[in-house]
Amino acid sequence: MSADAAAPRITWRLATVIDVVPETPRTRTLVLDVPAWPGHRAGQHVDVRLTAEDGYQAERSYSIASPPEDARLSLTVEELTDGEVSQYLSEVLRSGDTLELRGPIGGYFVWDIPVGGPLLLVGGGSGIVPLMAMVRHRNAALATDMDARHRLPARLLYSSRRWDEVIYRDELARLVEKDPTLEVMHTLTRELPEGWTGFTRRIDRAMLEMVAWPPSEQPRVFICGPTPLVESVATTLVELGHNPALVKTERFGPTGGSV
């Protein structure tokens, strides 16, 4: 275990909640001040630990929503039925409270500029969170360099049940408006707003053929969402000829989850 002896322990840090931003009826973003945060890469996550007065503890993992460029660390949390940690983070925690966390964790489902592109992001529901960190990192790192943006185009295909459940909806729209090299395509699977012109079904082969760059362009693919979505999208992309080594996945939720 010599490798472990050399590695520094990922220590617990006591973050302070600076702000709480509602995103959708079931999600909100916690903006945190983390002392001596060592920095992270887009796509990584943190472990959060809660401690009750009698010492009972609960731990869960949350994807980081903020890009490495931000001074604050943001987590976007979804309230889950019976989720002891998610309910606390969604209903109880408020500005000024402290929150224990450690990270960053995960070195595979990560993207930054040197990884290259084109960048294809496919998300379902709150699976958008680590993908949003990538979108935000790309936007911050490339700044006004239009040549670099054209060399590193990005597409996001994002499946939600309803329009009011689309996390970061306005921010995505603003980013697309000022960046012709970023495309965001929504699909809604349950309920459509009036005049909706986007996709209206679960992500399928035809949709991926339309949205994904051809395998010859070697897009870097990141898929995050409930297991059925991730399984189906990853399998379909491999069938379409994409190199499995360029298709990275992150799954969450119960096996029967759907978006």
Place this chain on the structure above:
Amino acid sequence: MAPFSRGFRGHRPDAAAAGRLPPGQYETRDFPVLSAGPTPHTPLANWSFTMQGADGKTARWSWEEFTALPHQTTTNDIHCVTKWSKFGTTWEGISIDTLLAEAAAKGIKPSPYVMARSDGGYTTNVPLADLTNGKAWIAFMYDGKPLPAEHGGPARLLVPHLYFWKSAKWVRELRLMENDAPGFWESLGYHNYGDPWREQRYAGDE
């Protein structure tokens, strides 16, 4: 002592569950799926299992040969590093002891470390001592049915006493090694050994 989280009570597991839960884990009744990339779908006709000695000698079994080896049913609690634990999972598979005995008959000698290798390129390292004496299997049935691909079928390594990333899905090869070397997650910041009872999640955890 960790600082209190204002207003946090939590859903405490009952006493029976509490004793079975390693630190930082919670019980789930689902069977979540976690893998870093697409699920491989290797046809059984192309599937084989290989045991390789440190000297390069190999023993190989086709699917038919492999599943004809004596197998066992085993029921275990499993613990994923992403915090869920699942109690009483029932598997059917071939004990690593059986495979080592079969391989020994073909001239393959034991070595202290093992690298498991899977379809799709996944790897994980485990000390041989953690795979022997009835502690590990190559499982191909789950809950009385063929192991589904998303859970590692047709066959996965099962090492229930270590975090579940050590139980390599889609396993195709065990390679014996004189010296330890890190596998996939072990090279990406996860713990080299991964004992859930000592909460060895990440490199640097004691």
